[in-house]
Amino acid sequence: MDGSNIKTDYPVVLRFEGLYPHQLGGYEAHRLRKGGDLGHVYRSRSGLNQRLIGSEDWAARALAEIDEMKIENFAAELASLEKRNRKKDIERRMLEGPKQPWRATRHGPMREVILTVNKDWFDADLAGFFGEGENQREKEFGEFAKEWLIENFGEDVIHARADRDEAAFHVHAVIMPRATVEIAKPNAKVPAASATRRMLQPSIHPLIKDYEAAQDSVGQWFADLGLVRGERRAEAIRQARQNGVTPPKRRYHAKTWKWRAEEEQRLLAEMKALAERTAWVEVREEEAETVLAVAEGVATGAFVAKASSEAPELEDGPPADPARPAGPGLEELRRRSPRGFARAASAFSRAWSRLFGDAQAEAEATARRGVSAALTEIAEADEKIAEAAMLLPKEKRPAIAAIRRTIPAILRRLERGVVRYPAGAKLTDQPPGGAAGEKSFND
Template sequence: MLRSSLMDGSNIQTDYPVVLRFEGLYPHQLGGYEAHRLRKGGDLGHVNCSRSDLNQTLIGSEDWAARALDEIAEMTADNFAAELASLEKRKRKKDIERRIVEGPKQPWRSTRHGPMREVILTVNKDWFDGDLSAFFGEGENQREQRFGELAKEWLIDSFGEDVIHARADRDELAYHVHAVIMPRAKVEIAKPKAKVPTASATRWMLQPSIHPLIKDYEAAQDSVGQWFSELGLVRGERRAEAIRNARKNGQETPKRRYHAKTWKWRAEQELRLKAEAEALAAERAELDERTGRVVEREDEAETVLAVAEGIASGAFVLGGDNDESALVEAPDAPPPEGSAIEDLRRRSARGFTRAVGIFGRAWSQMIGQARRNADARVSEAMDQINRADEVLVEATLQLPAEKQSQVARIRQSIPAMLRRLKRSEATLSSGFDETRAERSDPGDEEKL
């Protein structure tokens, strides 16, 4: 094999491992495999369909899957016929009847992985991207081309005609080769030993273990490492050997790597991303809720302060009770620096109610005290006026009639003076009893 001139330069990195994976495959899965190969089904989320025309068949015909299923069906029928013929030669009538009822059996033993194998060969995307063909105007990526050629040669050398299909995909993240192995094996039909020798019967089976590289995964890794070494590629990590040595030496064993199928990996990633998105949405909702509560408290505090500033500046006036309607804008007061009353109420109804309640109660207490003080002063003044009036009446009785009439006219103006006094104290004593201002006896004038 000749090395490409582009692969001999110093730009070649020798630490890129060639990747080899085996995946179990059942015949009934070939339909889905073909649908995905033709980009008509399966997981296409990672496929760049604009490059699908660049995919290339390396081994097999276009109808390879149908041919394989037909061959397996033929193997099944031939095996059933051969088994019945063997039983008939041995005159096992009951066994023949039983097998006819049971019908043909699948030409493989039940296993966890299936009777066929899908092979995947590739290298890290960066290695393919390091090719300089496009830079020199040579068109096709030389690393991809040579990798595909070596992959085809290795598959045929390792599995012969059992490689029924191989293709190179260029429409995904990295160039890679898919292949399908149908491991055909001819085995003898198991039968009890007979005294009279009879001709042996055989049947065709799908038996992956007939291929040493499927049976021994480490040997397969050694094989591809050596086969692709001319490209500067190396064997993958000797993980199984490291695990054995760790167990032998009583050390902690490295974790095994399990390669999930692309569709399964993507499904797991979608579930993970969905869970992360739901968790993030929950965190955002909680944050929004906390932010809303903070904003609400800030609005409430600002509203209380605005009401306090309005009352202090004289822009707002509180009435006698402590409900919301008690706060009004003063008609002659300068406009407040903040919002009007309705704006404050809309900003935070709770803050507005709290502010009016607090200041309303304080106002009521202040007015109540003022009223009590005013009532005491007015009551004392009225007592003094009444006592003075009584003295005046007694003194007037000693005056001549003309002077008595003059004093009587003066006494008649006292109730009006008291009413004016009451009005001047109305803001502090709205419950003042006007009758107290007219406590003088109207019959006193007659007494004069």
């Protein structure tokens, strides 16, 4: 293998995700592998996951503390209003009740932290090769992550854990940014009117407030493990805007649960499209196979044209040669693919129509030519009979006249059965010469 293609610079990955207190229940259910999207989890390795910071009941403790903050803030606010003799405000606040201890924000008052590296970096560890049970890179990364979290967020890190049951080793942490703020300015006349309240305020932590500073921090902290800082994309965007050029696109980091949901929907859509395409291909294959089976049946004589039908139609042919294996019958082919059978029948019908039509037209043309010639010959013969009859004795002439009167009817029947009126032939109800000719026989 060419060693120049081996990646050596692996960036440490840091992500912050907004988090609301009411989401802690679902967060815990997923941590314990009792809920959420578990399709990407290797359940056989879940026992290797490790809690790094916080107690087992950290989520319940956090929610209880937030409720306590809410009640304490409410009591402190009412006390401040009472000292300032704000009776109407007291009545209003009593009706409103306690408020959540944070300002409205689209990200939420807490933060989830995710720290990891590309899976290949962890897989390159040689612990397994030397017979060591634990991946040393995972162990060292977890220790560095724990120290970085405590160094920068202190006691506001209420939970951290290392997950080993997913594609790549990673550390999850939850930051509960506690802050104390003033709710009423000191009053010279009523000094005791000043009060404070406890809040959740992410901006009190510089690394949450400044994302680029956080990336710099982890890049420096994990440098001893041979890792590097991630791409300076935000700086590149600012620089591009200053220079008046199109900036690179910002990376979109979807929340894990949201990404899983979107990925699931995408996979379902792809599976549905694949199923539809597969079904369509199967139908088309059935059609093609049916058309070929019909064609083969016609070629081998298993199917023949139905002579009794006005329109060309298929029917089973004479019994097949016992030495030749029998194929599917007409009804089976029609059930297998009605569309394919109809296409094949239509194609052969058109061929039969042309074949039978051409043969019939040729036969009729031949018949017309023959009848026309026969009529001409008969007319000529009749004229000769009339001429000859004039030479017969008078007692013989009536018999000849009776015979001649039957000739036009015979010719008309022949004409109707084959052609309308053959070219060059005109038939009359009376024999050539008519009554005059008959009368002339008797003269």
